[in-house]
Structure formats: C-alpha cells, structure tokens
Amino acid sequence: MLVKMPYEPLPEDNFEFDEESRTITAYVGTAVDVIIPRTIGGVPVENISYNAFENTRDYVHSDMETNQKEGDWVPMRCVILPETLKSIEDSAFTNCHDLETVICYAPLETTNNGLFSECQGLKKVVFVNGVLHMDNYLFNFCKNLETVWCKNQVDRIGIQTFGVTPMERLCVNAKNIDISAFAGMESLKEIHIRGGVEHMSLGAFAMLPSIETICLEGIDPDVMEDDWANLGNSNLTILVPEDTSDEQLEAIGRKFLSSMIITDGAQVKRGTCSMPEDPMPDIAEMLSAYGI
Structure with missing residues (x-):
C-alpha cells in the first residue's frame, strides 16, 4: 500500500513549474526545510529537473572552480518528496552540502545517476515506498552518511x-x-x-x-x-x-x-x-x- 506524504508542503510560489511536462524547474524560495507540493496550479508534480535546486548548491566547499561566495546559496537541510513524483533528473541534489535529511515518498523506478553525490552533510535517507534502481553514484562521496532505509x-x-x-x-x-x-x-x-x-x-x-x-x-x-x-x-x-x-x-x-x-x-x-x-x-x- 502506497504511503502518502503527511506533511504540509511549502506554498506553490516557492517553485517554478512547467505544467506541460509537470516538472519543477526551479526552487526560488528561501526556506531551508523544503516540503515539495503534490500539485502546483492543480497539476500533479511528477518530475524534478537537474537545475531545480541550483540555488541550494554550495560550490565554495566543493572541488569545483567557482565565482560563488560564502552565503550565496540557500542552505537547504531537509527535503521531503511527495508520492506523486515519477522522476528526478541526474545529479539534481549534487553539491547540496547542507542537506542532512531526505524523506522520499515517491515510489521511484530509478534514482538516476548521482542524485545525492557529494552531499557532504547528508546523514539520513528514507525511501518510504521503495525504489527499484539505486543508480550509479547515488551516494558517492556522501562522507557523513549514517542511514539509508528502503522498503522492500x-x-x-x-x-x-x-x-x-x-x-x-x-x-x-x-x-x-x-x-x-x-x-x-x-x-x-x-x-x-x-x-x-x-x-x-x-x-x-x-x-x-x-x-x-x-x-x-x-x-x-x-x-x-x-x-x-x-x-x-x-x-x-x-x-x-x-x-x-x-x-x-x-x-x-x-x-x-x-x-x-x-x-x-x-x-x-x-x-x-x-x-x-x-x-x-x-x-x-x-x-x-x-x-x-
């Protein structure tokens, strides 16, 4: 039985959303605890694009060359994903170093490649309704990872x-x-x-x-x-x-x-x-x- 996300999501205006593809293309909010809505404008949220959380990526503390300065990003520490999601693009949360906790209610077919790679602060991940494929580099270089739980x-x-x-x-x-x-x-x-x-x-x-x-x-x-x-x-x-x-x-x-x-x-x-x-x-x- 599918377990539904029981938490109140952030207001819809925290996200840019493409209705045709049902894809969140950008997080434009400032909240550090992000609960993604099931619907935006009455349309189900089914996908998250690679760049959707670009403003939460910390390149300062990565190995990448960057013009980013300390404090230029939203230090997202928790993300909760609803059961309506069907796909999250490769590396969507890569370099979100402040991210500590992920609760995923989406019964994903695949995580795609590198979804949480190099999230240096990531500690706990729960796939409440399971996932079929934990794909390449999913948690690669998550150097503080403590718990990964997946149904089935x-x-x-x-x-x-x-x-x-x-x-x-x-x-x-x-x-x-x-x-x-x-x-x-x-x-x-x-x-x-x-x-x-x-x-x-x-x-x-x-x-x-x-x-x-x-x-x-x-x-x-x-x-x-x-x-x-x-x-x-x-x-x-x-x-x-x-x-x-x-x-x-x-x-x-x-x-x-x-x-x-x-x-x-x-x-x-x-x-x-x-x-x-x-x-x-x-x-x-x-x-x-x-x-x-």
Missing part, C-alpha cells in the same frame, strides 16, 4: 552507489549488485547481503580496507561474477548459512579467491548468517529536529 528489495545497486561513504555496517537487499557498488567505503567492517540476488559482481567489494565480515544469506555461487577486487585480505571472513553444501562452500571460496578478495578458501565459513529486518526509522523523530 531493490532491483539494482549501481556503480559506486555507496562509494566513499563512512558507514561501518551495511545491510543490502538487492537482485543485482554492480561492480564497485561499495568501493572506497574505508570504514566498512561488516556487510550483509540478503538472499534473492540474481547477479553480483565481486568487484563490488573493492577498496574496503577495514572489512572484517561479508555475510551471504543464501546466495547461489553461480550468480557471482568473479571480477578483480584485489583486497587480498587474510583476516576477512565470508560467512554463509549453516545449510550451505560442501560443493557450494568450495565454489564460493573459488570465486572469492579468483577475485583476490581472500587469500585462503578456508576463510569461507558456515555460521549464523541471518539478520532481522530493519524497521523503518521513526520519521517523526527525525524531522522533529527541524520543527516539522
């Missing part, structure tokens, strides 16, 4: 979706996991991959210097693609369910050895591999910090 299994986690994020523990529920999906998560110690995976590049685990445990919840070794990860981690444990057969255990070991993730097939071990479902975070509590 996603179809795909793309290239560097979680690249260079600081989380120490991550639970992933996806059908397809691309190469370098988690690359550069230097603090990551444990990653749990739920069952139902149809394809997983072992190159997803590249550049994880702190990784201690990879839990595989009933994944067929035939769906693992042995891409080069070059970890060579002799202390890493690959944990598989207790009912894993000897043949499967050996096959998983060969795959992880071939990808240079482990140094010894004996690092693949049977054990308790299940993890309870994470409940949806308390959104009301999260938003109380903003007076919403």
Whole structure:
C-alpha cells in the first residue's frame, strides 16, 4: 500500500513549474526545510529537473572552480518528496552540502545517476515506498552518511552507489549488485547481503580496507561474477548459512579467491548468517529536529 506524504508542503510560489511536462524547474524560495507540493496550479508534480535546486548548491566547499561566495546559496537541510513524483533528473541534489535529511515518498523506478553525490552533510535517507534502481553514484562521496532505509528489495545497486561513504555496517537487499557498488567505503567492517540476488559482481567489494565480515544469506555461487577486487585480505571472513553444501562452500571460496578478495578458501565459513529486518526509522523523530 502506497504511503502518502503527511506533511504540509511549502506554498506553490516557492517553485517554478512547467505544467506541460509537470516538472519543477526551479526552487526560488528561501526556506531551508523544503516540503515539495503534490500539485502546483492543480497539476500533479511528477518530475524534478537537474537545475531545480541550483540555488541550494554550495560550490565554495566543493572541488569545483567557482565565482560563488560564502552565503550565496540557500542552505537547504531537509527535503521531503511527495508520492506523486515519477522522476528526478541526474545529479539534481549534487553539491547540496547542507542537506542532512531526505524523506522520499515517491515510489521511484530509478534514482538516476548521482542524485545525492557529494552531499557532504547528508546523514539520513528514507525511501518510504521503495525504489527499484539505486543508480550509479547515488551516494558517492556522501562522507557523513549514517542511514539509508528502503522498503522492500531493490532491483539494482549501481556503480559506486555507496562509494566513499563512512558507514561501518551495511545491510543490502538487492537482485543485482554492480561492480564497485561499495568501493572506497574505508570504514566498512561488516556487510550483509540478503538472499534473492540474481547477479553480483565481486568487484563490488573493492577498496574496503577495514572489512572484517561479508555475510551471504543464501546466495547461489553461480550468480557471482568473479571480477578483480584485489583486497587480498587474510583476516576477512565470508560467512554463509549453516545449510550451505560442501560443493557450494568450495565454489564460493573459488570465486572469492579468483577475485583476490581472500587469500585462503578456508576463510569461507558456515555460521549464523541471518539478520532481522530493519524497521523503518521513526520519521517523526527525525524531522522533529527541524520543527516539522
């Protein structure tokens, strides 16, 4: 059942809107907590353009050359997206460094590329009604990211979706996991991959210097693609369910050895591999910090 956004949106005159394409083309307001309306002028809001939040982008604290000066942008700290949205263009929130919290009620088919990349202050993201594709570079270089929650299994986690994020523990529920999906998560110690995976590049685990445990919840070794990860981690444990057969255990070991993730097939071990479902975070509590 679709959960509808329960919050009062900002007045419509805070947005420039193209009625024909049903697209927000610009945010022209000054509020730092942005609740996007379902309709503008009676027309459903279905899309957000790449430049819609240009006035909330902070280039001063980015690696880009800029004429922007301190204070030239709206320091947007929270955005709430309604369930009417169908599409958000690539990188729509890139370099919104003040953005801390995103609550998305839109059941998006895809996030498109780099939606929140380099949002250096981003901490919490909740996809209330799920998303099918967490596309390439979604959270790349979000160096303060703490929580990402998504309803149900996603179809795909793309290239560097979680690249260079600081989380120490991550639970992933996806059908397809691309190469370098988690690359550069230097603090990551444990990653749990739920069952139902149809394809997983072992190159997803590249550049994880702190990784201690990879839990595989009933994944067929035939769906693992042995891409080069070059970890060579002799202390890493690959944990598989207790009912894993000897043949499967050996096959998983060969795959992880071939990808240079482990140094010894004996690092693949049977054990308790299940993890309870994470409940949806308390959104009301999260938003109380903003007076919403």
